Amino acid sequence: MSKFWSEITKSIEPYVPGEQPKDKKYIKLNTNENPYPPSPKVLEAIKNAANGDLRLYPDPNCDELRETVAEYYGLNKNQIFIGNGSDEVLAFSFQAFFNPDSAIVFPDISYSFYPVYADLYNIKYRLAKLTEDFSIPVDEFLTKNGGVVIPNPNAPTAKYLDVDAIKKILDYNSEKVVIIDEAYIDFGGTSVVNLIKDYPNLLVVQTLSKSRSLAGIRIGFALGQEDLIQGLDRIKNSFNSYTIDRVASAAAVAAFKDVEYFKETTARIVNTRELVTEKLTALGFKVIPSKANFVFAAHESYSGEEIFKRLRDKGILVRYFNKERINNFLRISIGSEEEMDVFIEKAKEVINEIKNA
C-alpha cells in the first residue's frame, strides 16, 4: 500500500490470469488458447505490415477492420466496435452503459473479471446463482437491475444458454443494456448477433483470441445498434485515441477473411472435445456438456485439487479454481489431438496413483 495510490487503487482486487510458468515446458491446457497456429494468411499479413508506415499513427476508427467484421456478420461498420482484446471491450462497456448506483447482474460462477470491472468503476452488482447443474438461472435476470452480463457459453462451466432464453432476458430488460459475452461462441453455439436488429439493448462481445488463434495479438470487438457503439466510442476516445495498432489490425482483417481455415480448425477442436469428453467420462469424470474450447470436469471419487497438482507435476497444466461450489472441478482447454492423447494418458496415471496411494 502506498500513500500515493488513489482510493480506487487501494481498494480494488485485480484479476489474476492463468499462470504462464517458465520453469519447464508444459502442455498448456490452462488458458483456453487455440492449439492451432493462426492462418498462414494472417502471418503473411503481419509480415506485409512490417514496413515504414509504422512511423504513422493507425486509423483511430479501424475502418478496414470494422468493414471486414461487418461484412462477415451482415451488419454495417457503425455497428462494430474494436478493442485491444475483449477484456478492454468489456471494461469500456461497463463504464459506457452501467451507473454506479444501479446494481447490475451476472452469474455467481462466471468470468472472474466481471466483479473486477464493476469495482474499478464503482458499479454495484448482484450475483445470480447458477442452478445445481450449473445452468444460467434465467429468472434471476428478470428482476429490476442496472444491466446484465452473461457469458455464453459460460466460463468456466462451458455451459451454453439457448437463443430463446436470451430473448426472454432481452425482452424483460428492454431499458437496460444486456451484454452477451460470446468469447467461446464459435465452438458449437449459436451467436445472438442476429437479434441485434430487434434488440437495441443487446451488445454482443467477441474475441479473436480463441477461435481465430490470435491470443497473442489482442483484438476483441462488440456488435450492437449504432447508439451503443457510439457510447463505446465516446469512452474509448476519452481514454486512448489509437488502441489498435497497424499490425494487429492487418492480422485481424486477414483472420476474418480466411473463413475456410477458421471453419476447419474450430471443427477440429469441437471433434477433439467430444472425444476427450467420452474418454474422461470413461475415467470416472463427470463432464459438463461443453460448447466451448474447454471442458469443465470433476472426478466422481477423487479430489480436483489433487488431480490438478499431480497433472502439473507430470507437465500438464489445467486450471483449478479454489472457489466454493467448483473446487472439485478442473477446467481443461482442448489442445491438439496429440496433446489430448497425452493428457488422457497422464490423467489415467494420476487416477491410478491416487487410487493406490
Next chain:
Amino acid sequence: MSKFWSEITKSIEPYVPGEQPKDKKYIKLNTNENPYPPSPKVLEAIKNAANGDLRLYPDPNCDELRETVAEYYGLNKNQIFIGNGSDEVLAFSFQAFFNPDSAIVFPDISYSFYPVYADLYNIKYRLAKLTEDFSIPVDEFLTKNGGVVIPNPNAPTAKYLDVDAIKKILDYNSEKVVIIDEAYIDFGGTSVVNLIKDYPNLLVVQTLSKSRSLAGIRIGFALGQEDLIQGLDRIKNSFNSYTIDRVASAAAVAAFKDVEYFKETTARIVNTRELVTEKLTALGFKVIPSKANFVFAAHESYSGEEIFKRLRDKGILVRYFNKERINNFLRISIGSEEEMDVFIEKAKEVINEIKNA
C-alpha cells in the same frame, strides 16, 4: 444521446486527434509523427514474431520489454510500466494516483487529453496559466493540489522546462504524484529520469511513437519508484490483463536496442528543426524555441487560420487549434529535409498570396 448511455458517457467530451484525411495525398505535418521509418531491425523483429506462437497469450508482465527499457535507463524492471501507447499510460496514471475531490493542476495550454482523462474519472482540475511567452508558470504548481501533470517539452508550444524548475515542483509536492509527460524529450531536452531515485513522487511518461518512429505500433511507458509502478499495475490488471501484444513487444525491444539508429534519426530531426526555425523566422514568423519534433509559430502579420487553410489547399497539413491565446499559431511537425523544403516553399507562396489579396 442514447438512453442506454451511463451518466459519464453522456457528460464527457472525448478527445479529438489530428485529422487523417483520405481525400488526397498530403505532406502530413499535423500529428508529430517521425518522418523516418522504424529501424530495419524493428521490421525484422516483427517479421520474426509472425509465427505460430501468436496463438498464445503474450506475457502479461512484459518482462523482456521492461528489462530492455530498464537497462537503457539504468533502472530495474520493477520501475517500468508498459502501456498501449502513452495515452493509455496517462489514463491509468490519472486513475491510479488522483482522487476525485482533490483538484490536480496542469497548464492551460497543453496536451488537450488531460482534461478529458480528468473528466473520465471525475477528477477536479485547475489550469495553470502559461506566462505571456508560453513558459510553464512554476509558482502555480507550488500551491495545494491533488497532483500535477506537466508535459516537457510542452505541447503544442514545444517549450522546455529545465530540470531545476521541475525539482522545485517535486520538492513542494512531495506528498502528491507529479507526472512529467516526456513524449517529446528525445529531441534535445534532458529527461528527469535521473531524479527518480530521489523523488518517490515522480512519474515519468514516455512513448515510442515519436523518437522511435513507432506511432503505428502503440507502446508507451512510465518510469518511477516501485510503489508507483505497482499502483499502475493494479489498475491495468483490473482493466485488461494483456494490453501489449507479442508483435508490438518484439518491435519495442528491437527499437530500444538499436541505439545508433535512434540517435541518428533524432539528430537529423533536431537539425532540420533548427533550419526550419531560421527559414520561418525569415518569412516573418515568430517561432517559439523548440525542444520537440515540431515548432509552434505565428506569423507577425497574417492570420494563422488563413495560412493553415491555404497550406491545406496546397497539400500541406499542419495543426491549427481554434483556442484562445493560440488561435494565431500553427503547430508544424518536423518532416524530412525534402518535406520541409516543400513546406517552406508553399509557406512562401501562401504569404505572398495573402499579401497580394
